[in-house]
Amino acid sequence: MEKDMEQVMKKAEVLIEALPYIQKFNRKIIVVKYGGSAMSNEELQKNVIKDVTLLKLVGFKPIIVHGGGKEISRWVGKVGKEAKFINGLRVTDEETMEIAEMVLNKVNKSLVTMVEELGVKAVGVSGKDGGLLQVEKKYSDGQDIGYVGEITGVNPDILFDMLEKDYLPIIAPIGLDKDYHTYNINADDAACAIAKAVHAEKLAFLTDIEGLYKDINDKSTFISRLTASEAEGLIHDGYIGGGMLPKLNNCTSAIRNGVNRVHILDGRLAHCLLLEIFTNQGIGTAIVSDEEEK
């Protein structure tokens, strides 16, 4: 009986600890970039979706921008092609673009369904809808990488309308150029551009690693907090590779453009978002402005 009471009190303490954070973020926009690497199974996905839904229900305004890179590669493989990346970006020919759009739309609707199952209204769109993500062709170090879009403009009106009506927006990273051709956008780029356009309070990248390492092969080099300038230094000195490269570039860009807090979190860890937002635990890697560190 005493034990039961102790547990109940612990639960109350957890809720009380969350109170200042609930106040701080009340009605503030939080952009959650949910990467394909942390979508490996349905249970994992349901945990992430539960967290975001809870944020919505306690008065935050979350927006999900999702990836699906691993799933796209799986389908590209099924048609006998080899997935190819340059600097973390998928080389996207016409056929790959068609596959990527189909897969991302499928991922989008599956996330919408999970949110709706939890009793929250969600709307899934891509960057094509309402002129949300406008792009031009992107080159990687001068190389032609096909239908990969560089974001040139964001029209967040459709997002503000959804938030106003209390919908949870879920966005697939696809955009249109000025001639209405379809382009594949790196989901980290999409999340960052959207966070900037809606003046998000926070941008959280959920991925499949604990956070940032100076040397990915040496676990003792984990970085829990760094400034935008330090992050740029690591990129410049060649410490960062693969999919972490666009992610970290976007982290620094978001911080330099008015997003207050940027985090890289391990989406494989159950409830990592709740832990980061509602506790003093400080998990993952936080990227802060140079001024804040002074």
Ligand SMILES: Nc1ncnc2c1ncn2[C@@H]1O[C@H](COP(=O)(O)OP(=O)(O)O)[C@@H](O)[C@H]1O
């Ligand atoms: N210095 C680094 N620190 C952390 N991860 C790194 C680093 N360099 C490369 N990576 C790689 O970046 C990956 C995360 O990017 P990515 O696979 O694109 O994830 P997502 O699908 O979530 O965008 C990690 O799994 C890791 O292998």
Ligand SMILES: CC(=O)N[C@@H](CCC(=O)OP(=O)(O)O)C(=O)O
């Ligand atoms: C141009 C480009 O690379 N687009 C990405 C879009 C999906 C994505 O970014 O998914 P993750 O967040 O899971 O990596 C791709 O085709 O894989």
